[in-house]
Amino acid sequence: MKEKIEAILNEINAFTTESKEELDQFRIKYLSKKGIIPSLFGEFKTVTPEMRKEMGQALNSLKNSAQDKFNAIQEQLENKEDVTETDVDLTLPVDFSELGSRHPLSIVRNKIIEIFARIGYTVSEGPEIEDDFHNFTALNFPEEHPARDMQDTFFIEKNPDLALRTHTSSVQVRVMENSKPPIRTISPGRVFRNEAISARAHCIFHQVEGLYIDKDVSFADLKQTLLYFAQELFGKETKIRLRPSYFPFTEPSAEMDISCNICGGKGCNICKYTGWVEILGCGMVDPNVLENCGIDSKEYTGFAFGMGIERITMLKYQIDDIRLFFENDQRFLKQFESAL
Ligand code: DAH
Secondary structure, eight states: OHHHHHHHHHHHHHOOOSOHHHHHHHIIIIISTTSHHHHHHHHGGGSOHHHHHHHHHHHHHHHHHHHHHHHHHHHHHHHHHHHHHHTOOTTSOOOOOOOOOOOHHHHHHHHHHHHHHTTTOEEOOOOSEEEHHHHTGGGTOOTTOGGGSTTTOOEETTEEEEEEOSSTHHHHHHHHHHOOSSEEEEEEEEEEOOOOOOSSOOSEEEEEEEEEEETTOOHHHHHHHHHHHHHHHHOTTOOEEEEEEEETTEEEEEEEEEEOTTTTTSOOTTTTTSSEEEEEEEEEEOHHHHHHTTOOTTTOEEEEEEEEHHHHHHHHHTOOOGGGGGSOOHHHHGGGTTOO
Protein backbone atom coordinates (compact mmCIF):
# COMPACT_ATOMS: atom_id res chain seq x y z
CA MET A 1 0.00 0.00 0.00
CA LYS A 2 2.88 2.27 0.80
CA GLU A 3 4.26 1.98 -2.74
CA LYS A 4 0.84 2.52 -4.15
CA ILE A 5 0.43 5.77 -2.19
CA GLU A 6 3.85 6.98 -3.30
CA ALA A 7 3.11 6.21 -6.93
CA ILE A 8 -0.19 8.07 -6.78
CA LEU A 9 1.43 11.01 -5.01
CA ASN A 10 3.98 11.26 -7.82
CA GLU A 11 1.21 11.21 -10.39
CA ILE A 12 -0.64 13.96 -8.54
CA ASN A 13 2.44 16.15 -8.17
CA ALA A 14 3.25 15.79 -11.84
CA PHE A 15 -0.30 16.63 -12.92
CA THR A 16 -0.86 19.87 -14.72
CA THR A 17 -3.51 21.13 -17.11
CA GLU A 18 -4.94 24.19 -18.74
CA SER A 19 -8.33 22.72 -19.40
CA LYS A 20 -11.33 22.58 -17.14
CA GLU A 21 -12.34 19.21 -18.52
CA GLU A 22 -9.01 17.62 -17.64
CA LEU A 23 -9.17 19.12 -14.18
CA ASP A 24 -12.61 17.63 -13.74
CA GLN A 25 -11.34 14.24 -14.83
CA PHE A 26 -8.54 14.61 -12.26
CA ARG A 27 -11.11 15.27 -9.55
CA ILE A 28 -13.23 12.28 -10.59
CA LYS A 29 -10.20 10.02 -10.82
CA TYR A 30 -8.70 10.81 -7.41
CA LEU A 31 -11.20 12.62 -5.21
CA SER A 32 -14.75 11.60 -6.12
CA LYS A 33 -16.60 9.02 -4.05
CA LYS A 34 -15.55 6.23 -6.33
CA GLY A 35 -12.12 7.72 -6.95
CA ILE A 36 -8.73 6.24 -6.08
CA ILE A 37 -8.19 8.05 -2.79
CA PRO A 38 -11.55 7.22 -1.16
CA SER A 39 -11.08 3.61 -2.27
CA LEU A 40 -7.66 3.60 -0.58
CA PHE A 41 -9.40 4.76 2.60
CA GLY A 42 -11.59 1.68 2.10
CA GLU A 43 -8.54 -0.53 1.89
CA PHE A 44 -7.25 1.11 5.08
CA LYS A 45 -9.43 -1.27 7.11
CA THR A 46 -7.16 -4.12 6.06
CA VAL A 47 -3.97 -2.44 7.26
CA THR A 48 -2.29 -4.11 10.21
CA PRO A 49 -2.51 -2.26 13.53
CA GLU A 50 1.29 -1.58 13.59
CA MET A 51 1.11 0.13 10.19
CA ARG A 52 -2.08 2.07 10.82
CA LYS A 53 -0.54 5.24 12.13
CA GLU A 54 1.99 5.55 9.30
CA MET A 55 -0.48 4.60 6.60
CA GLY A 56 -3.15 6.87 8.06
CA GLN A 57 -0.80 9.87 7.89
CA ALA A 58 0.36 8.98 4.39
CA LEU A 59 -3.21 8.63 3.17
CA ASN A 60 -4.29 11.93 4.72
CA SER A 61 -1.40 13.79 3.18
CA LEU A 62 -2.14 12.18 -0.19
CA LYS A 63 -5.70 13.35 0.03
CA ASN A 64 -4.58 16.87 0.99
CA SER A 65 -2.08 16.99 -1.87
CA ALA A 66 -4.75 16.00 -4.37
CA GLN A 67 -7.19 18.54 -2.97
CA ASP A 68 -4.55 21.31 -2.91
CA LYS A 69 -3.55 20.54 -6.46
CA PHE A 70 -7.14 20.63 -7.58
CA ASN A 71 -7.80 23.96 -5.78
CA ALA A 72 -4.65 25.58 -7.14
CA ILE A 73 -5.33 24.69 -10.76
CA GLN A 74 -9.00 25.64 -10.44
CA GLU A 75 -8.06 29.08 -9.16
CA GLN A 76 -5.55 29.56 -11.96
CA LEU A 77 -8.15 28.71 -14.59
CA GLU A 78 -10.71 31.03 -13.02
CA ASN A 79 -8.34 33.99 -13.01
CA LYS A 80 -7.56 33.39 -16.62
CA GLU A 81 -11.24 33.25 -17.40
CA ASP A 82 -11.85 36.61 -15.69
CA VAL A 83 -9.51 38.32 -18.11
CA THR A 84 -10.77 36.69 -21.26
CA GLU A 85 -14.38 37.20 -20.28
CA THR A 86 -14.04 41.01 -20.34
CA ASP A 87 -12.97 40.74 -23.99
CA VAL A 88 -10.50 43.57 -23.55
CA ASP A 89 -7.37 43.29 -25.60
CA LEU A 90 -4.89 45.30 -23.59
CA THR A 91 -2.41 45.28 -26.46
CA LEU A 92 -4.69 47.26 -28.77
CA PRO A 93 -3.66 50.90 -29.45
CA VAL A 94 -5.71 53.54 -27.60
CA ASP A 95 -8.73 54.88 -29.44
CA PHE A 96 -8.03 58.62 -29.36
CA SER A 97 -11.22 60.62 -29.41
CA GLU A 98 -10.96 63.48 -31.84
CA LEU A 99 -10.06 66.90 -30.50
CA GLY A 100 -12.88 69.42 -30.86
CA SER A 101 -12.47 72.87 -32.35
CA ARG A 102 -13.50 76.29 -31.19
CA HIS A 103 -16.89 77.41 -32.46
CA PRO A 104 -16.63 80.13 -35.14
CA LEU A 105 -18.85 82.42 -33.03
CA SER A 106 -16.44 82.01 -30.10
CA ILE A 107 -13.46 82.71 -32.33
CA VAL A 108 -15.00 85.97 -33.55
CA ARG A 109 -16.28 86.96 -30.10
CA ASN A 110 -12.79 86.45 -28.63
CA LYS A 111 -11.27 88.46 -31.45
CA ILE A 112 -13.71 91.35 -30.81
CA ILE A 113 -12.91 91.23 -27.08
CA GLU A 114 -9.20 91.29 -27.84
CA ILE A 115 -9.48 94.25 -30.24
CA PHE A 116 -11.36 96.34 -27.68
CA ALA A 117 -9.19 95.20 -24.77
CA ARG A 118 -6.25 96.85 -26.57
CA ILE A 119 -7.94 100.25 -26.20
CA GLY A 120 -8.96 99.75 -22.58
CA TYR A 121 -12.38 98.10 -22.77
CA THR A 122 -13.33 95.62 -20.07
CA VAL A 123 -15.82 92.78 -20.56
CA SER A 124 -19.10 92.82 -18.66
CA GLU A 125 -22.04 90.46 -18.56
CA GLY A 126 -25.66 90.50 -17.50
CA PRO A 127 -28.53 88.05 -17.05
CA GLU A 128 -30.27 86.43 -20.02
CA ILE A 129 -33.61 86.62 -18.20
CA GLU A 130 -34.09 90.33 -17.82
CA ASP A 131 -36.73 92.64 -16.37
CA ASP A 132 -38.64 95.23 -18.33
CA PHE A 133 -36.71 98.11 -16.76
CA HIS A 134 -33.26 96.94 -17.92
CA ASN A 135 -34.32 95.63 -21.32
CA PHE A 136 -36.71 98.45 -22.30
CA THR A 137 -37.73 101.20 -19.87
CA ALA A 138 -34.30 102.45 -18.82
CA LEU A 139 -33.30 102.42 -22.49
CA ASN A 140 -36.02 104.93 -23.30
CA PHE A 141 -38.36 102.54 -25.11
CA PRO A 142 -41.81 104.20 -25.16
CA GLU A 143 -44.63 102.23 -23.58
CA GLU A 144 -46.09 101.39 -26.99
CA HIS A 145 -42.82 100.50 -28.75
CA PRO A 146 -43.27 97.54 -31.11
CA ALA A 147 -40.17 95.77 -29.69
CA ARG A 148 -42.13 95.23 -26.51
CA ASP A 149 -44.72 93.37 -28.51
CA MET A 150 -45.41 89.74 -27.82
CA GLN A 151 -44.32 88.94 -31.33
CA ASP A 152 -40.75 90.05 -30.80
CA THR A 153 -40.13 89.21 -27.18
CA PHE A 154 -40.23 85.94 -25.30
CA PHE A 155 -41.97 86.84 -22.07
CA ILE A 156 -41.89 84.67 -18.97
CA GLU A 157 -45.45 83.43 -18.61
CA LYS A 158 -45.58 83.50 -14.81
CA ASN A 159 -44.14 87.00 -14.53
CA PRO A 160 -44.81 89.37 -17.47
CA ASP A 161 -42.25 91.80 -16.04
CA LEU A 162 -39.56 89.30 -17.03
CA ALA A 163 -38.46 88.34 -20.53
CA LEU A 164 -35.53 86.77 -22.33
CA ARG A 165 -33.40 89.80 -23.17
CA THR A 166 -33.87 90.96 -26.74
CA HIS A 167 -30.50 92.71 -26.91
CA THR A 168 -27.32 93.14 -24.88
CA SER A 169 -28.08 96.86 -24.44
CA SER A 170 -29.62 95.75 -21.14
CA VAL A 171 -26.08 95.17 -19.86
CA GLN A 172 -25.12 98.81 -20.41
CA VAL A 173 -27.93 99.79 -18.05
CA ARG A 174 -26.60 97.42 -15.40
CA VAL A 175 -23.02 98.64 -15.83
CA MET A 176 -24.06 102.30 -15.56
CA GLU A 177 -26.15 101.58 -12.47
CA ASN A 178 -23.28 99.82 -10.78
CA SER A 179 -20.23 101.84 -11.67
CA LYS A 180 -19.05 105.41 -12.00
CA PRO A 181 -17.60 106.97 -15.17
CA PRO A 182 -15.20 106.68 -16.84
CA ILE A 183 -16.80 103.51 -18.18
CA ARG A 184 -15.34 101.61 -21.10
CA THR A 185 -16.84 98.17 -21.55
CA ILE A 186 -18.11 95.65 -24.05
CA SER A 187 -20.78 93.07 -23.28
CA PRO A 188 -20.92 89.96 -25.40
CA GLY A 189 -23.87 87.64 -24.89
CA ARG A 190 -26.79 85.64 -26.12
CA VAL A 191 -30.08 87.30 -27.03
CA PHE A 192 -33.53 86.02 -27.93
CA ARG A 193 -36.24 87.14 -30.30
CA ASN A 194 -39.46 85.57 -31.35
CA GLU A 195 -38.51 85.31 -35.02
CA ALA A 196 -39.17 82.63 -37.60
CA ILE A 197 -35.97 80.68 -38.21
CA SER A 198 -34.56 81.12 -41.70
CA ALA A 199 -31.18 81.37 -43.44
CA ARG A 200 -30.99 85.03 -42.32
CA ALA A 201 -32.66 85.03 -38.90
CA HIS A 202 -32.74 82.91 -35.75
CA CYS A 203 -34.62 83.14 -32.47
CA ILE A 204 -31.33 82.85 -30.57
CA PHE A 205 -28.27 84.82 -31.58
CA HIS A 206 -25.35 86.74 -30.10
CA GLN A 207 -24.49 90.39 -29.79
CA VAL A 208 -21.68 92.52 -28.50
CA GLU A 209 -22.65 95.81 -26.90
CA GLY A 210 -20.12 98.59 -26.45
CA LEU A 211 -20.29 101.52 -24.05
CA TYR A 212 -18.01 104.46 -23.38
CA ILE A 213 -18.98 107.13 -20.82
CA ASP A 214 -16.73 109.97 -19.70
CA LYS A 215 -16.47 113.74 -19.73
CA ASP A 216 -16.47 115.24 -23.24
CA VAL A 217 -16.96 112.07 -25.22
CA SER A 218 -17.93 113.09 -28.74
CA PHE A 219 -19.33 111.56 -31.91
CA ALA A 220 -15.83 111.90 -33.41
CA ASP A 221 -14.54 109.52 -30.68
CA LEU A 222 -17.25 107.06 -31.63
CA LYS A 223 -16.36 107.23 -35.31
CA GLN A 224 -12.64 106.80 -34.70
CA THR A 225 -13.21 103.87 -32.32
CA LEU A 226 -15.41 102.10 -34.86
CA LEU A 227 -12.95 102.73 -37.71
CA TYR A 228 -10.17 101.21 -35.60
CA PHE A 229 -12.39 98.21 -34.80
CA ALA A 230 -13.47 97.61 -38.42
CA GLN A 231 -9.92 97.76 -39.72
CA GLU A 232 -8.60 95.44 -37.02
CA LEU A 233 -11.30 92.86 -37.71
CA PHE A 234 -11.71 93.10 -41.48
CA GLY A 235 -8.34 94.47 -42.61
CA LYS A 236 -6.53 97.82 -42.86
CA GLU A 237 -8.04 98.65 -46.25
CA THR A 238 -11.58 98.61 -44.79
CA LYS A 239 -13.59 101.82 -45.01
CA ILE A 240 -16.59 102.76 -42.87
CA ARG A 241 -19.67 104.83 -43.52
CA LEU A 242 -22.26 106.05 -41.02
CA ARG A 243 -25.90 106.49 -42.01
CA PRO A 244 -28.39 108.34 -39.80
CA SER A 245 -30.77 105.97 -38.04
CA TYR A 246 -33.00 105.74 -35.00
CA PHE A 247 -32.69 103.88 -31.69
CA PRO A 248 -34.61 104.94 -28.58
CA PHE A 249 -31.49 104.89 -26.41
CA THR A 250 -29.11 106.94 -28.57
CA GLU A 251 -29.35 110.47 -29.98
CA PRO A 252 -28.10 110.96 -32.61
CA SER A 253 -28.14 107.36 -33.85
CA ALA A 254 -26.47 105.77 -36.82
CA GLU A 255 -25.92 102.51 -38.59
CA MET A 256 -22.45 101.66 -39.73
CA ASP A 257 -21.53 100.01 -43.01
CA ILE A 258 -18.12 98.69 -43.93
CA SER A 259 -16.79 98.55 -47.47
CA CYS A 260 -17.65 95.06 -48.71
CA ASN A 261 -14.86 92.75 -47.58
CA ILE A 262 -15.62 90.33 -50.42
CA CYS A 263 -15.43 92.57 -53.48
CA GLY A 264 -13.52 95.43 -51.87
CA GLY A 265 -16.36 97.84 -52.70
CA LYS A 266 -16.67 97.04 -56.42
CA GLY A 267 -20.06 95.34 -55.97
CA CYS A 268 -21.02 91.68 -55.56
CA ASN A 269 -24.00 89.62 -54.45
CA ILE A 270 -22.96 89.81 -50.75
CA CYS A 271 -23.21 93.61 -50.74
CA LYS A 272 -26.07 93.49 -53.25
CA TYR A 273 -23.89 95.46 -55.67
CA THR A 274 -23.75 98.51 -53.37
CA GLY A 275 -20.14 98.04 -52.22
CA TRP A 276 -21.23 98.39 -48.56
CA VAL A 277 -22.51 96.02 -45.86
CA GLU A 278 -24.13 97.02 -42.60
CA ILE A 279 -22.47 95.69 -39.45
CA LEU A 280 -23.73 97.63 -36.42
CA GLY A 281 -25.92 100.25 -34.83
CA CYS A 282 -24.49 103.06 -32.71
CA GLY A 283 -24.98 106.56 -31.37
CA MET A 284 -24.50 108.97 -28.50
CA VAL A 285 -26.17 107.66 -25.34
CA ASP A 286 -29.42 109.55 -24.89
CA PRO A 287 -29.27 111.86 -21.82
CA ASN A 288 -32.51 110.26 -20.59
CA VAL A 289 -30.77 106.89 -20.48
CA LEU A 290 -27.85 108.32 -18.49
CA GLU A 291 -30.28 109.82 -15.99
CA ASN A 292 -32.32 106.59 -15.78
CA CYS A 293 -29.11 104.85 -14.77
CA GLY A 294 -28.01 107.40 -12.20
CA ILE A 295 -25.40 109.26 -14.28
CA ASP A 296 -25.43 113.05 -14.45
CA SER A 297 -26.03 113.89 -18.10
CA LYS A 298 -24.73 117.45 -17.64
CA GLU A 299 -21.37 116.19 -16.53
CA TYR A 300 -21.00 113.10 -18.71
CA THR A 301 -21.60 112.07 -22.29
CA GLY A 302 -20.98 108.78 -23.98
CA PHE A 303 -21.47 106.57 -26.96
CA ALA A 304 -22.81 103.05 -27.43
CA PHE A 305 -22.82 100.54 -30.22
CA GLY A 306 -24.22 97.07 -30.76
CA MET A 307 -23.49 94.37 -33.30
CA GLY A 308 -24.59 90.84 -34.08
CA ILE A 309 -21.80 88.27 -33.81
CA GLU A 310 -23.48 85.91 -36.29
CA ARG A 311 -23.73 88.63 -38.89
CA ILE A 312 -20.08 89.60 -38.52
CA THR A 313 -18.95 85.97 -38.59
CA MET A 314 -21.03 85.32 -41.71
CA LEU A 315 -19.43 88.28 -43.46
CA LYS A 316 -15.95 87.38 -42.34
CA TYR A 317 -16.14 83.77 -43.49
CA GLN A 318 -18.75 84.10 -46.24
CA ILE A 319 -21.24 81.84 -44.49
CA ASP A 320 -24.63 82.09 -46.14
CA ASP A 321 -26.93 80.39 -43.61
CA ILE A 322 -27.22 81.40 -39.93
CA ARG A 323 -28.68 78.00 -39.00
CA LEU A 324 -25.28 76.37 -39.55
CA PHE A 325 -24.05 77.91 -36.28
CA PHE A 326 -26.57 75.95 -34.25
CA GLU A 327 -26.48 72.54 -35.89
CA ASN A 328 -23.25 71.26 -34.30
CA ASP A 329 -22.10 69.67 -37.52
CA GLN A 330 -18.41 68.86 -37.08
CA ARG A 331 -17.78 69.19 -40.82
CA PHE A 332 -18.86 72.83 -40.62
CA LEU A 333 -17.36 73.70 -37.24
CA LYS A 334 -13.93 72.25 -37.99
CA GLN A 335 -13.22 74.66 -40.81
CA PHE A 336 -12.46 77.56 -38.49
CA GLU A 337 -9.91 75.97 -36.17
CA SER A 338 -6.94 78.13 -37.06
CA ALA A 339 -8.71 80.80 -39.03
CA LEU A 340 -8.05 83.61 -36.55
N1 DAH B 1 -29.66 97.08 -29.29
C1 DAH B 1 -29.66 97.27 -30.73
C2 DAH B 1 -30.32 96.03 -31.38
O1 DAH B 1 -30.42 95.02 -30.76
C3 DAH B 1 -28.29 97.44 -31.25
C4 DAH B 1 -27.70 98.73 -30.88
C5 DAH B 1 -27.91 99.87 -31.68
C6 DAH B 1 -26.99 98.89 -29.72
C7 DAH B 1 -27.38 101.07 -31.34
C8 DAH B 1 -26.46 100.11 -29.35
C9 DAH B 1 -26.67 101.21 -30.20
O2 DAH B 1 -25.75 100.31 -28.25
O3 DAH B 1 -26.14 102.41 -29.85
O4 DAH B 1 -30.70 96.11 -32.50
